Amino acid sequence: MVDDDFDSLKNEMIFEAVKKAVKRDPTNWAQGMEGLGFMWVDDDNGQEELEERSAKPENARQKVLVGYFEGDIERSESILKAFMDEKNSEKPNYALIRRYFKHGNNRLKELLLFGLESSPTDVGLLNDIGFFHSHHNMLGTVISVFSRACKEEADLDKFGEIALLFHSETDPDGYDALHELGTWFDSRSPKKKVIDEIKRSLESASEQIEF
Numbered sequence: 001m002v003d004d005d006f007d008s009l010k011n012e013m014i015f016e017a018v019k020k021a022v023k024r025d026p027t028n029w030a031q032g033m034e035g036l037g038f039m040w041v042d043d044d045n046g047q048e049e050l051e052e053r054s055a056k057p058e059n060a061r062q063k064v065l066v067g068y069f070e071g072d073i074e075r076s077e078s079i080l081k082a083f084m085d086e087k088n089s090e091k092p093n094y095a096l097i098r099r100y101f102k103h104g105n106n107r108l109k110e111l112l113l114f115g116l117e118s119s120p121t122d123v124g125l126l127n128d129i130g131f132f133h134s135h136h137n138m139l140g141t142v143i144s145v146f147s148r149a150c151k152e153e154a155d156l157d158k159f160g161e162i163a164l165l166f167h168s169e170t171d172p173d174g175y176d177a178l179h180e181l182g183t184w185f186d187s188r189s190p191k192k193k194v195i196d197e198i199k200r201s202l203e204s205a206s207e208q209i210e211f
């Protein structure tokens with residue numbers, strides 16, 4: 001699993017490095033990252049926010065979603081399908097959808113949880129919940145949905161992906177998801193072995209980053 005998920009673990013190394021740099025010096029964390037060999041490039045300049053403010057629905061599906069987010073349409077399976085179809089389309093209107101994430105739209109949150117009720121291990125929806133949480137803290141909800149996903153997912157590769165994502169989404173809040181997951185299974189459980197392997201990989205990656 002470690003070999004197959006090398007890219008994910010490499011990204012996790014970067015995540016851990018950023019997190020430690022921020023904790024070490026919250027004011028000048030970017031300089032700390034430069035000391036690790038990263039180059040800080042600020043290529044946003046408010047462009048993302050400008051795009052979000054000016055974003056308009058460009059087709060019927062997007063108009064339906066905006067109608068739902070604004071409270072004009074009731075939640076339904078068809079709304080959830082429209083949301084999933086928009087995300088998976090060739091040219092999704094990222095700026096439009098992102099605006100509702102960043103504004104903490106409660107109807108968007110309800111739609112994500114509605115989707116996870118029927119598909120609790122859907123990695124895309126779990127990612128969306130994590131992104132929502134990054135802008136509007138809802139740690140308890142994140143722990144609840146990820147815990148359910150880890151309990152119900154039987155495929156070990158996907159379980160490992162969800163467990164690592166669970167760790168990434170909650171570790172900045174001080175929640176040790178991997179430790180908690182490790183208490184659920186005995187030493188003979190395949191899931192326990194996956195969790196232990198993730199821990200070892202993260203510890204090894206962290207040791208390679210010197211501060």
